[in-house]
Amino acid sequence: MxxxxxxxxxxxxxxxxxxxxxxxxxxxxxxxxxxxxxxxxxxxxxxxxxxxxxxxxxxxxxxxxxxxxxxxxxxxxxxxxxxxxxxxxxxxxxxxxxxxxxxxxxxxxxxxxxxxxxxxxxxxxxxxxxxxxxxxxxxxxxxxxxxxxxxxxxxxxxxxxxxxxxxxxxxxxxxxxxxxxxxxxxVPLPQREVALAWLRQQGVEEGAAMLAMAGGSAVEALAMAGEGIDAQRLAAIPAQLARGDGAALAGLALPRVVDLLLKLAHDAMAVAAAGPPRFYGARHLSRPIGIEPLQRWRDELLRAARHDEHPWNAALLVDALVTNGARCWSVPQGATVGRAGHSLHSSG
Ligand SMILES: [Zn+2]
Incomplete structure (x- = not known):
């Protein structure tokens, strides 16, 4: 650039x-x-x-x-x-x-x-x-x-x-x-239409979901695209997470995983309080079992965010964050949650 x-x-x-x-x-x-x-x-x-x-x-x-x-x-x-x-x-x-x-x-x-x-x-x-x-x-x-x-x-x-x-x-x-x-x-964030047009110029076609996830920052949305994230992958995260499946997060750097999960925790709390989600599309989110497990999960995520350069095995940490996050939904195996997205990665 x-x-x-x-x-x-x-x-x-x-x-x-x-x-x-x-x-x-x-x-x-x-x-x-x-x-x-x-x-x-x-x-x-x-x-x-x-x-x-x-x-x-x-x-x-x-x-x-x-x-x-x-x-x-x-x-x-x-x-x-x-x-x-x-x-x-x-x-x-x-x-x-x-x-x-x-x-x-x-x-x-x-x-x-x-x-x-x-x-x-x-x-x-x-x-x-x-x-x-x-x-x-x-x-x-x-x-x-x-x-x-x-x-x-x-x-x-x-x-x-x-x-x-x-x-x-x-x-x-x-x-x-x-x-x-x-x-x-x-430096004010761009208007949504300006941001989407700019993202298209940079080769990001389905920019709306990316832009929402980036809090309105087109620069951050482009950075996500560069990490291999796209709208389909974002859509898959909530339902997969509720099943304890982290496939849509595979291959992402730990700080990005923590960022995406913190935003999911934020949105799940909004949904639990009957409010609108900010980062993930409402149709991808199902209602969590309650606020308390979400608060515990968010605290765990915030601790991980503060120590994102720790020497632990990042894959093990992501597994733990996904498993503990799934407890906020606690869905029996085989049940369908909301609209299940498509995973881009078959490995889990
Ligand atoms: Zn000059």
Whole structure:
């Protein structure tokens, strides 16, 4: 996926145009925080914004001037992007002689203090021809305590010409001292029709169920599609789970399994209270035996969510979560629950 605007000045996601305009009007702010409650293109917006700051034309970000292209290719001398090592791996940004490859260490998910210090040192060198430097820190939520503290002074008194953009899913969890030094720009979720059209462009045809499961985030829905999840598979989960069958969850990473089951627990509680489900279609859900077993199951899922990198055998943990979840329905074997979906995986 392209980051920033392309040769024709188009954003990778149409719903970023409004918050980009808002951010560009904050001409005196030297540090901005782009935030949304869910993954919503914050990074792509940060790249487009930093493109605009460095763009050589009046139509910033134009996408086609030398600076815009260099930002897109990450070769602009006055542009710097700092992301956790785990993201550098995911983005395929490692050079052949990258120290991370040599060390063999597990890539960090945090923005480390060494990374922030190196970026600050870079920012203190004199700016290029236009007198502007742009620093992107993504995601700001990944700043560990030491790294956030190292950044404070620079946010307070940035070197001349430096502009900083941070992204976040959860600004309330950032250090208050950091939060108070940045101007916030919210990135609103796309309208449903806009999200569905964008998902179709990305090759996701039956996007409605995916979008509902993703809480309205098209970016998250696309991530799910990339993990092999589709509408049919989602539809199969509730009835299978009620039978103690986890086939529709097979092959998914543990955090995703926990996420899907937490949403099922949420919906089952809504159904038990005669309310509408939010994530799974109502026709796929049957009434659980009661609220109490659901609360116990949800607590178990929340514990698993907090320890999603534990060393236990993930498959065994998923089996236990499925078995305990089935107790919330406690359906005798062979009985039919709601509308049974189709499993994509015959192995159980
Ligand atoms: Zn340009």
């Amino acid at each position: 392209p980051v920033g605007v392309d040769d024709d000045g188009r954003l990778p996601m149409p719903w970023l145009a409004e918050p980009l305009g808002q951010a560009l009007r904050l001409t005196t702010a030297h540090a901005l925080l782009l935030h949304a409650g869910l993954p919503n293109g914050q990074f792509e917006l940060a790249m487009a914004l930093s493109q605009a700051w460095l763009c050589e034309t009046d139509a910033a970000p134009c996408g086609r001037c030398k600076a815009c292209r260099q930002v897109r290719q990450r070769t602009h001398p006055d542009h710097r992007v700092v992301v956790p090592d785990a993201l550098r791996v995911a983005f395929d940004w490692l050079s052949e002689d990258d120290p991370l490859l040599r060390s063999g260490a597990k890539p960090s998910r945090e923005l480390r203090v060494e990374q922030v210090r190196a970026a600050i040192e870079w920012s203190q060198r004199s700016a290029g021809a236009r007198g502007v430097r742009a620093l992107v820190l993504h995601p700001g939520d990944a700043l560990n305590h030491a790294a956030a503290n190292a950044l404070l002074k620079t946010l307070e008194e940035p070197p001349g010409g430096l502009r900083i953009v941070l992204t976040s899913h959860d600004p309330e969890r950032l250090l208050p001292t950091l939060r108070s030094r940045v101007q916030r720009v919210r």
